[in-house]
Amino acid sequence: MSPVKVQKIVCIGAGYVGGPTCAVIAQKCPDIVMTIVDLNEARINAWNDEEYRLPIYEPGLVDVVRSCRGRNLFFSTDVDKGIQEADLIFVSVNTPTKKSGVGAGFAADLNFIELATRRIAAVATSNKIVVEKSTVPCRTAESMRTILEANAKPNCRFDILSNPEFLAEGTAINDLHKPDRVLIGSLQTPEGLDACQSLSDVYAHWIPRQRILTVGLWSSELSKLAANAMLAQRISSINALSAICEATGANIDEVANAVGYDSRIGPKFLKASVGFGGSCFQKDILNLVYLSESLHLPGVATYWRQVVEMNEHQKSRFAKRVVDTLFNTITNKRITVLGFAFKADTGDTRESAAISLIRDFLKEKANVNLYDPQVEESQIWQDLAESSPNLTLETIKKQVKICSSSLEACKDAEAVVIATEWKEFKEIDWEMVYQGMNKPAFVFDGRLLVDAEKLTKIGFKVVTIGRGNL
Numbered sequence: 001m002s003p004v005k006v007q008k009i010v011c012i013g014a015g016y017v018g019g020p021t022c023a024v025i026a027q028k029c030p031d032i033v034m035t036i037v038d039l040n041e042a043r044i045n046a047w048n049d050e051e052y053r054l055p056i057y058e059p060g061l062v063d064v065v066r067s068c069r070g071r072n073l074f075f076s077t078d079v080d081k082g083i084q085e086a087d088l089i090f091v092s093v094n095t096p097t098k099k100s101g102v103g104a105g106f107a108a109d110l111n112f113i114e115l116a117t118r119r120i121a122a123v124a125t126s127n128k129i130v131v132e133k134s135t136v137p138c139r140t141a142e143s144m145r146t147i148l149e150a151n152a153k154p155n156c157r158f159d160i161l162s163n164p165e166f167l168a169e170g171t172a173i174n175d176l177h178k179p180d181r182v183l184i185g186s187l188q189t190p191e192g193l194d195a196c197q198s199l200s201d202v203y204a205h206w207i208p209r210q211r212i213l214t215v216g217l218w219s220s221e222l223s224k225l226a227a228n229a230m231l232a233q234r235i236s237s238i239n240a241l242s243a244i245c246e247a248t249g250a251n252i253d254e255v256a257n258a259v260g261y262d263s264r265i266g267p268k269f270l271k272a273s274v275g276f277g278g279s280c281f282q283k284d285i286l287n288l289v290y291l292s293e294s295l296h297l298p299g300v301a302t303y304w305r306q307v308v309e310m311n312e313h314q315k316s317r318f319a320k321r322v323v324d325t326l327f328n329t330i331t332n333k334r335i336t337v338l339g340f341a342f343k344a345d346t347g348d349t350r351e352s353a354a355i356s357l358i359r360d361f362l363k364e365k366a367n368v369n370l371y372d373p374q375v376e377e378s379q380i381w382q383d384l385a386e387s388s389p390n391l392t393l394e395t396i397k398k399q400v401k402i403c404s405s406s407l408e409a410c411k412d413a414e415a416v417v418i419a420t421e422w423k424e425f426k427e428i429d430w431e432m433v434y435q436g437m438n439k440p441a442f443v444f445d446g447r448l449l450v451d452a453e454k455l456t457k458i459g460f461k462v463v464t465i466g467r468g469n470l
């Protein structure tokens with residue numbers, strides 16, 4: 001046998017990973033036909049939208065899709081046809097934290113992976129390379145292989161690879177064009193190594209070979225969880241230090257800068273914040289916690305769990321600081337929350353710190369004005385309803401007003417809380433905001449975004465994460 005030259009790829013799952021990743025593969029590999037399939041018809045329709053109103057907001061994505069959709073990039077709901085025609089299948093479905101049953105609240109829900117795997121086995125009529133793109137617990141590839149082999153048609157073989165994705169939302173296109181590395185895990189058998197070579201050849205269209213790391217399957221799966229756990233751990237560490245700064249008069253930016261100058265530590269991912277969000281960090285760490293417990297390593301599980309607990313503490317600590325500073329009550333006061341996405345340059349709200357903040361403000365019976373430049377209104381109502389199950393949506397809508405600009409949102413407010421680091425919040429006409437607010441006018445900067453000294457000169461009382469009150 002020799003490595004198969006990949007000509008047709010299907011990606012199952014047209015989400016935040018499948019969409020951008022495979023659009024970039026199509027852009028960089030004009031000799032490969034790429035089809036992205038999904039059961040969600042509305043999502044596929046949006047990917048095919050004539051005006052390019054795509055289902056996710058990601059800078060640069062529209063240009064990539066525009067350059068190859070209809071040429072060698074296709075979006076479809078016909079999952080079976082996609083599977084049958086492809087030589088290589090990416091499985092890029094969601095793997096959320098389990099909500100019930102064994103491991104609820106920690107383990108990854110692998111139901112979507114299993115359904116996609118069973119579908120591949122049921123409809124494939126030729127050999128396939130099956131690539132785990134989703135983030136999964138260590139040894140999931142083994143379960144996939146068992147399912148595929150037990151249901152394979154005669155003369156139909158499956159080789160399984162792990163190829164976790166490391167893109168971050170908001171910078172996905174740049175991350176895909178110039179990744180730090182591409183990781184491919186395979187069985188170390190001749191067939192496994194051939195499959196690995198086939199996928200490496202796809203990436204080698206635009207990524208230098210020395211950045212394509214090939215390892216064993218289980219190392220690849222675990223490396224993805226490890227990378228996210230270590231990134232999140234840095235944020236929890238700097239956030240823990242931000243609490244000490246607030247109590248001592250040290251400045252977290254100065255501390256992070258001084259610490260990050262050490263080349264063994266490095267400057268990235270040391271930005272203190274109101275807490276990390278996103279669909280991955282919390283989910284993947286809890287997954288690691290569950291894995292550690294299943295392996296009878298409770299000390300290891302406790303260590304990683306603390307990274308998530310610190311994050312929860314940071315979010316509630318910040319909400320409490322708002323209440324404490326506003327003279328211990330925010331009942332009936334108008335609080336403006338700027339930003340609802342979990343970070344700038346995305347419309348994604350999964351695990352966004354803003355959701356926890358607003359939930360806490362609603363508990364205190366505050367009125368909230370909210371503005372985010374990208375998040376859809378329907379998504380905001382859904383997130384707020386889910387986070388405050390004891391309140392009816394009608395009550396929430398009485399307390400929360402979604403505004404169409406920062407200026408509108410800040411009008412008549414007692415305090416502005418910056419929850420997401422959108423660049424436009426830095427550039428607001430703060431003089432005008434000040435004039436329209438009740439006095440004393442407070443700004444709570446949960447993202448180290450605005451120039452606190454400048455705002456103080458205007459007249460604001462500025463409270464910044466990781467700094468004592470000015």
Ligand SMILES: NC(=O)c1ccc[n+]([C@@H]2O[C@H](COP(=O)([O-])OP(=O)(O)OC[C@H]3O[C@@H](n4cnc5c(N)ncnc54)[C@H](O)[C@@H]3O)[C@@H](O)[C@H]2O)c1
Binds near residue numbers: 013018
């Ligand atoms: N979002 C990120 O930035 C990111 C980055 C790296 C890795 N990941 C991982 O990648 C995976 C996908 O994440 P995402 O954010 O793209 O999820 P997502 O929810 O945006 O997309 C998953 C898609 O899969 C579809 N799907 C589920 N089961 C299906 C099936 N059987 N057949 C066809 N379609 C099916 C869903 O309809 C959905 O559209 C997860 O495991 C996640 O942890 C995510």
Ligand SMILES: O=c1ccn([C@@H]2O[C@H](COP(=O)(O)OP(=O)(O)O[C@H]3O[C@H](CO)[C@@H](O)[C@H](O)[C@H]3O)[C@@H](O)[C@H]2O)c(=O)[nH]1
Binds near residue numbers: 168342
């Ligand atoms: O110094 C920092 C850096 C990030 N954040 C916050 O951390 C969260 C996650 O940010 P980021 O990692 O940039 O975005 P994600 O899209 O969640 O990407 C992470 O999760 C993905 C899914 O697994 C991985 O592929 C990426 O490598 C990994 O960075 C966001 O709320 C950020 O605001 C901070 O508070 N301080």
